[in-house]
Amino acid sequence: xxxxxxxxxxxxxxxxxxATGAGKAFGRRVAGQAAGTVLVRVLNDGxxxxxxxxxxxxxxxxxxxxxxxxxxxxxxxxxAAVLGAGFLGYLGYARATAPESSCGCTxxxxxxxxxxxxxxxxxxxxxxxxxAGARTxxxxxxxxxxxxxxxxxxxxxxxxxxxxxDLDQLWLVPxxxxxxRVFGHPLGTGRDEEVPVAASVELLERSLAWVAAAPVVRSxxxxxxxxxxxxxxxxxxxxxxxxxxxxxTVLFALDPRATKDTxxxxxxxxxxxxxxxxxxxxxxxxx
Amino acid sequence: MTGRHGIDRRxxxxxxxxxxxxxxxxxxxxxxxxxxAFAAPxxxxxxxxxxxxxVDGRVSRIKGSTLDVVESDxxxxxxxxxxxxxxxxxETVTAEAVETGDGLYARGVEMPDGSVAADAVWVNIVNLYxxxxxxxxxxxxxxxxxxxxxxxxxxxRTTASFRGGALTSDLSQLKIGHHAQVLGAWRPADDSVDIxxxxxxx
Numbered sequence: 362x363x364x365x366x367x368x369x370x371x372x373x374x375x376x377x378x379x380a381t382g383a384g385k386a387f388g389r390r391v392a393g394q395a396a397g398t399v400l401v402r403v404l405n406d407g408x409x410x411x412x413x414x415x416x417x418x419x420x421x422x423x424x425x426x427x428x429x430x431x432x433x434x435x436x437x438x439x440x441a442a443v444l445g446a447g448f449l450g451y452l453g454y455a456r457a458t459a460p461e462s463s464c465g466c467t468x469x470x471x472x473x474x475x476x477x478x479x480x481x482x483x484x485x486x487x488x489x490x491x492x493a494g495a496r497t498x499x500x501x502x503x504x505x506x507x508x509x510x511x512x513x514x515x516x517x518x519x520x521x522x523x524x525x526x527d528l529d530q531l532w533l534v535p536x537x538x539x540x541x542r543v544f545g546h547p548l549g550t551g552r553d554e555e556v557p558v559a560a561s562v563e564l565l566e567r568s569l570a571w572v573a574a575a576p577v578v579r580s581x582x583x584x585x586x587x588x589x590x591x592x593x594x595x596x597x598x599x600x601x602x603x604x605x606x607x608x609x610t611v612l613f614a615l616d617p618r619a620t621k622d623t624x625x626x627x628x629x630x631x632x633x634x635x636x637x638x639x640x641x642x643x644x645x646x647x648x
Numbered sequence: 649m650t651g652r653h654g655i656d657r658r659x660x661x662x663x664x665x666x667x668x669x670x671x672x673x674x675x676x677x678x679x680x681x682x683x684x685a686f687a688a689p690x691x692x693x694x695x696x697x698x699x700x701x702x703v704d705g706r707v708s709r710i711k712g713s714t715l716d717v718v719e720s721d722x723x724x725x726x727x728x729x730x731x732x733x734x735x736x737x738x739e740t741v742t743a744e745a746v747e748t749g750d751g752l753y754a755r756g757v758e759m760p761d762g763s764v765a766a767d768a769v770w771v772n773i774v775n776l777y778x779x780x781x782x783x784x785x786x787x788x789x790x791x792x793x794x795x796x797x798x799x800x801x802x803x804x805r806t807t808a809s810f811r812g813g814a815l816t817s818d819l820s821q822l823k824i825g826h827h828a829q830v831l832g833a834w835r836p837a838d839d840s841v842d843i844x845x846x847x848x849x850x
Contacts, residue, residue: 529781529796537782537789538824547785548801548819557807558739559845560815579767581734588662595661597732597767608732612665620814632665636732641664 365502365509368432370491372499373517374441375428377485378421385418399455420444428492438493445485452478481524558585560620561592565613567621570629573646574598577633578611591630592617600633600642608636700767701758703727707750713743714763717752726763727754737771738833738842739805746771749836772834774841780826788822788843790830798840799830805842811849822848 385391392411395401400410424444427437456474503510522528541547562582565571580597587593591614598611614630633642705719715727729735729743733756737745746752746769753773756766778797782789788799800806807815808822828848832841 534781534824541783541824546820546822547783548822555817557804557815557817559807563815580732581736581768581770582740583732583734584658584740586658586662588658589666591666593658593662593665597734610661612661614665620816622814630665632661634661634664639660639664 364496365506365513367491367494368497368502369499369510369513369517370488371428371432371437371495372503373514373521374485374488374492375425375432377488377521378425378428378441378444382418382421382425385414386422387418391415391418399451399459402459432492432495432498435493438489438491438495440489441492442486442489445482445487445489448482448485449479452482477524481521484521484524556618556620558582558592558594561585561615561617562594564619564621564624564627565594565615565629567625568615568627568629570613570627570631570646574611574613574631574633577609577646587617590617591615598633600635600644602644609642610634610636700755701764703752703754703756703764703766705752707746707748707752710746710748715746715752717754727752727756727769728759728763728765729769730765733766734768735771736769736773738802738844741771751834751836772836774830774832774834776830776832776841778828778830780822780824780828783822783824787840788846790828798838799832799843799846800835800840802842805844807845809845809847809850815845819846822846 388394391414392407395410395414396407398410398414400413401407404410404413421444424437424440427434428441431437452474522532577598577600578596579599582594583597584595585593594613594615596611596613598609599606600609601607610633612630612632612634614632615627619627631646633644634640635642703717703719703725705717705723705725707715708718708724709716713729715729717725717727719725729746733743735741735743735745737750751772753770754764754766755768756764758764776790776792776797778790778792778799780788781791781796786801788801790797790799801819804817806819807817808819809815810821826848828846829850830841830843831845831847832843834841
């Protein structure tokens with residue numbers, strides 16, 4: 362089994378590197394993608410970063426060709442392991458210096474560098490080392506043990522897919538869907554029935570009270586609390602009777618259970634309170 | 649939260665309000681919550697709005713109640729927070745919740761010295777159109793364009809609205825594949841988003 366694994370390693374790694382290498386070397390979006398990687402900062406130029414990515418892709422293609430065509434020789438395996446070690450170093454550097462940068466690993470994903478990228482680069486190192494130990498060509502082994510070879514290829518492909526975010530759509534989302542179906546909706550029960558403050562603010566903002574007080578209100582929601590069966594929403598404002606501006610607290614009070622689903626005509630208490638005296642300001646907002 | 653004035657201030661305000669408040673009924677339209685940060689500017693009859701200044705950038709330094717904000721073009725703007733400034737960071741918070749490195753969007757009045765006295769500040773606010781790719785007890789897996797994103801569900805803070813309905817803390821109608829609008833607070837530490845509101849079917 363161990364020899365089967367090492368003998369098939371060149372095939373697996375060769376196909377993987379051929380795919381990622383072709384994406385980088387010939388992909389149409391490589392220029393845009395290079396712009397998001399740490400290479401731009403290192404090379405100080407977007408065009409050079411694109412070239413670096415394309416050259417890396419070409420190197421991957423050459424190594425892939427070596428692995429697939431001359432599987433029983435040591436050199437392609439070692440080259441692949443060195444390539445993987447280079448990826449690991451690059452990822453480590455990028456992660457440490459620019460954690461928000463894109464990985465550029467597979468020429469498709471734009472996402473930031475994740476642990477999956479590290480595992481994938483690690484697999485290239487391990488795969489390369491295994492391929493260097495191959496003594497028999499993969500086509501000979503595959504012909505000798507077709508069933509075991511097929512099973513190994515399926516398992517290895519599944520492992521690679523698990524560590525490639527490009528393929529999430531194919532397996533991860535259906536898996537999550539199935540989990541919801543089997544175990545039920547995780548957000549289905551145990552939620553409190555209390556009306557969220559955001560719903561009260563939403564109701565307030567659709568009310569006539571809000572429109573009437575809008576010329577006075579300056580801030581967003583500053584504080585909220587419940588007392589005596591009312592939900593209070595506190596805002597800051599400026600009241601300017603006759604041009605003399607004075608800072609006021611604008612206080613709205615409404616039914617804590619009301620939402621726009623339960624009423625479209627909420628009763629809202631509106632009070633302006635002078636910030637310097639803490640006394641209510643007598644004003645008819647609807648006038 | 650207890651607010652910057654504490655419980656005592658609340659009871660003073662409560663009794664003042666219950667004493668002689670105007671009760672207003674009926675309905676109309678308007679808005680000044682977190683959504684307003686993204687609303688298209690439109691002419692207003694209110695003279696206060698025409699005097700408003702806006703600052704959008706990252707907080708580079710905090711000195712007392714003054715924030716040094718670097719805008720995308722590298723300009724430094726000073727934003728002053730007062731007792732009358734509302735601060736939003738997933739929910740209504742106090743000024744102490746603002747940290748260096750936070751993204752900030754502020755509306756206020758420009759002072760003669762060039763600083764902005766803020767009326768309202770929104771911290772790390774993001775507004776994204778996403779597709780739901782996974783649902784767990786404490787987080788949602790979302791895709792935004794070609795990127796994946798983790799949306800955190802924060803107890804008693806995350807709300808949802810389905811097909812134009814009122815905001816609710818019941819997220820059980822959420823399904824994988826839903827296209828949704830997420831309003832939330834970005835977490836610079838791990839690049840995830842705390843969800844304030846997820847709207848589906850609007």
